Amino acid sequence: MIDVVFTGAQVRPTDTAVVIDVLRATSTIGMALASGYERVLVAGGLEQAQELRGAGRVLAGERRCERPEGFDLGNSPEETLSPRGPELVLATTNGAPAILGAGAVAGEVYAASLLNLAAMLEQLASCDGDILLVCAGTDGSPTIEDVYLAGRLSAGLEGERTDAAHIAQAVAAAYPKALDALEASVGGRNLVRVGLDADITFCAQESIITTVPRLTGTLGDVAVVSAGAQELSPTHNLKSMKIG
């Protein structure tokens, strides 16, 4: 069965969960791994991200869409194109809880974006069992761009669909281009407001990377995400984290 939840908090047990935060967490995670970062440590808040600061770690994040003071990068996927170390620490308010929530109840957790759409579909086509597309949403509310991508993914998969999946597919069908959906969303308008229009255009690109980010470990409320092909043991990740 292919199902969709419209906010991260609604995640439920499933075989495979696909977390979607198009603007911008899962786009940035995918781009960072595709650019050469070995892993992304996804933290639920700025303070927690700062506690993870260490050698080889690059801090990225946002506060009201912009780079927080003391951080190396903002939350623009384009900023990850030239890795400055092996690990990206990403502070994100909606993406991190969605990934961690999914990790607690799902067999496998992936992070999808328009950037890796084709590769994600290919990965999901080989998954057995139920697939739950988890729209991160923003502050507990659904967002157009996440539901749009959920609909694109659902439409590209074989199998029975829930009503929620049909609803997402209707949203995908309502916008002629991905960019239209991103520009129509409140998240898109917020980015325009702070002059980050370029992020919308960047995140609207389809299938420009083949990386499939996968949850490979967690520590408290930090999610460790690596490229799909790599099978890192959670123990290895936890030891390397040296929190605090």
Add this chain to the structure above:
Amino acid sequence: MIDVVFTGAQVRPTDTAVVIDVLRATSTIGMALASGYERVLVAGGLEQAQELRGAGRVLAGERRCERPEGFDLGNSPEETLSPRGPELVLATTNGAPAILGAGAVAGEVYAASLLNLAAMLEQLASCDGDILLVCAGTDGSPTIEDVYLAGRLSAGLEGERTDAAHIAQAVAAAYPKALDALEASVGGRNLVRVGLDADITFCAQESIITTVPRLTGTLGDVAVVSAGAQELSPTHNLKSMKIG
């Protein structure tokens, strides 16, 4: 602001909440009041409905879509056309909690269906403040037909919209006719399975009544719903209920 939640449990504080359970609770509530029932006592379960049995009360409800043993009526709106007493007791698993949940946090609570679409829009056009369209859903999951009606209502109202409202409008736009949305839904398919196809056709009729059901009182987890024009005091309703 016009907002939509896709399941009853997601209801949040607002000025006006509009509960939507097209198949079939809010259709039956509207039809019963339009047909002459003075009020509908919406109970969350069959046992609770049976405890409300009394003189002048007609018991309606469903278990797996069909009339439960010992009940006077099923949950088909058409069965309410000839009132058999002043009060309809309706046992419904998704509609009742949605109405009660909305009543706990909203200034006003209405029950919408396709049957009263035009009247509902007229009522909402005169409401001040925020409007939250509350899709009841089924067992915690969104359903196409409720989101479809939320989209039709949102599209017919003036004002700013959230992303969730735009999502609902995309769903409304995806189905040429209301009947298409109802037939596509899992709720519709369940009714077909038990031979209640006629209910789908009935509930898909648009604006055939002008009644606007309104929450006028609650007692525990029973919602008292009356026609919009009547302003019954909650005290009156509570006294008249004689539960148990």
